[in-house]
Amino acid sequence: MTGRKKDLVNLPAKTDYAVGYAKPPAGSQFKPGQSGNPKGRPRGSKNKVPALNEERLKDIILAEAYREIKVREGERSVSLPMAQAIVRALAVNAAKGQHRAQRLFAEMLSTTERQNKALADEWLETAIEYKVEWERESERRARLGITDLAEPLPHPDQVIINLNNDTAHVQGPMTKKQKEVVEHWTQKRADWADEVEMLDEQLAKDLKDRTRQFFEDDKQRSLKLIAMVDDLLDKIEY
Template sequence: MKAPKLVGPAAKADTTYEVGYAKPPTETRFKPGRSGNLKGRPRGAKNKRPALNEERLKDIVLEEAYRNITVRDGDRNVSIPMAQAVVRSMAVNAAKGQHRAQRLFAEMLSSTERQNKQLADDWLNTAMEYKVEWERELHRREMLGITNLPSPLPHPDQVKIDMNTGLVHIEGPATKEQLAQVELWRGRQQVFKEELCEVEEMLKQERKPARVAQLQEEKLQVETVLEIIGQLLGKIDWNGQGGT
């Protein structure tokens, strides 16, 4: 006759165990000595090489370059990006007469100015080509009586080119989104103008001092809002065809 095996308390059926929050069913609970993650972390996962489309080192460099650090500026401490601190240190050493710092700073400055000049030239050429081509197209439409096509954004009249300086700027909305914003603020401006007229009309008819004071305060508030909207819109006179 075999002796009965000793069964620990955890192995016995627990007829009083209630399933609920933080109490999963017995058959799904973790077993003692057995990991919940059977496969575990793959070997070498921590040091796995980045995929071809990842640029992990570039991200690290950029993160460090633009991380703010505290430096001494005269008699006070200032917080500036690491890249700015490096350039500032190089410029200070160049000013002190260090030849290597002078050469590096001059090369960096020359390269930066050359790149900025190239960008400005490209922008000028692009603006001139855009303006000329669209003026030709709009003239063609006018000659053929074509009126059902939308105007370009930006309109060539909005593209302002200063031939003396080579600078280009665009007056008025240059995209559909900007146009929508202008139209939105134009609509709000009209609403407040109508409200201002109503307040001024009520002021003409009101005789009670308290009510007059209240209406004058409302008028001042509406005029302030209109001034703010006017500043946002600037001097743009957008009518769907171009700015002035």
């Protein structure tokens, strides 16, 4: 069969009238007593709500869980996240002796404590491994006289392990950015301390009341800033 004959194989069937405006092909015309849509319109299709994206639904649930609501607590109203209010109501009912509430609250508490313990154990194991491995590496560098490699951050000396209560924490900055911030404020603290020392020298002189007050105000401002930096460094145990 030639190519041209192949092209003719699927030609539409001939009709006994000209297909045109208001004259569709006979095969596609509506027939008497037969619906053009046999299955009909799907029930409820007109008002069907689009399915929510799974992630968006999670956002909605979390937004509701942490939405602030007013609850009565004794003689006053307090604002609590929805989730906290529900847990509190459950705990109160458990304390009142409701067996279902007691069982549910006990299960929630047990699950939460078990998850927290697992996370704490994982953190302790990670901290110990980090400290041990970097101490070995520091000893290796010292033994071989290697001095051109950067120190780890946090330094293993910053990782404090307490095996008495199975805890670990890091003293001081943990990242390069945090270290830069700490060093910046440590330097500012030193500058303010120098300023206080200079102001004390000026205040030791015989000054006019107005000048003395100016120096005293400046000193108090510097002392306040030093205290703020000290508080920041105390929080990170630096």
